Amino acid sequence: MLAPIIIAIDGYSSCGKSTLAKQLAKELQFKYIDTGAMYRALTLYLLQNQIDIHHPAMVAAALTQIGISFGLDTQTQEQFTLLNGENVEHEIRVNPRVASAVSIVSAQTEIRKFLVKQQQAFGISKGIVMDGRDIGTVVFPQAELKLFITAEPNIRAQRRLIELKEMEQNTTFEEVLANLQKRDLMDTTRADSPLLKATDAIEIDNSNLSREDQLTKVLNLVKSLNKPAQ
Numbered sequence: 001m002l003a004p005i006i007i008a009i010d011g012y013s014s015c016g017k018s019t020l021a022k023q024l025a026k027e028l029q030f031k032y033i034d035t036g037a038m039y040r041a042l043t044l045y046l047l048q049n050q051i052d053i054h055h056p057a058m059v060a061a062a063l064t065q066i067g068i069s070f071g072l073d074t075q076t077q078e079q080f081t082l083l084n085g086e087n088v089e090h091e092i093r094v095n096p097r098v099a100s101a102v103s104i105v106s107a108q109t110e111i112r113k114f115l116v117k118q119q120q121a122f123g124i125s126k127g128i129v130m131d132g133r134d135i136g137t138v139v140f141p142q143a144e145l146k147l148f149i150t151a152e153p154n155i156r157a158q159r160r161l162i163e164l165k166e167m168e169q170n171t172t173f174e175e176v177l178a179n180l181q182k183r184d185l186m187d188t189t190r191a192d193s194p195l196l197k198a199t200d201a202i203e204i205d206n207s208n209l210s211r212e213d214q215l216t217k218v219l220n221l222v223k224s225l226n227k228p229a230q
């Protein structure tokens, strides 16, 4: 039996962090938390309620009204995001206004403090896989396993384009690549909790790795952590 540990997965937009995190959670029977979904749901609330996202004081005042949680579809076993009890999973993935506003919203310190506190509470009893941008550096600096996932921008844009087409979104490779590069820049240059590889994180470039090979590689890392010291 695997001891419950915290697995922190960070990396750029659309590099397959969530896919890997979900696979790992399933294999290990751990909880899975997609922190990007939390920033997206919060952004959706601000947009729906016409709160000026460029006005940190107004944004901070709205936080008491926002409850984010996760539900499980018992048929598909897929997790979905709830905003004040409403399933917003589809909306937060396809709404282009959410995609462009989320980097501005997630750069704000009050918002990060609000969500990081909830994320840390999710991990209190360990046995969790969490993915995001600051999980190994800020949310769980003590995580037993930290992964930093990368992939070439063109490959990431192509993967994201396929996902959007599957959700019947009409967009182009160029638009997807530009949005992704803009988000990379904002995520890595913001003052509060920029995307950074933790010094003790293991980097995996999955540009040329299949999902299965990536999972095997990480499961081997998990197993090696559980081996008693010689």
Ligand code: DC
Binding pocket: 013, 014, 035, 036, 037, 039, 040, 102, 103, 106, 107, 131, 132, 133, 134, 135, 183, 187
């Ligand atoms: O992983 P994603 O693309 O769904 O994340 C959406 C946005 O949220 C992304 O622009 C960066 C931000 N984010 C963050 O700042 N910190 C996290 N832990 C997770 C996401």
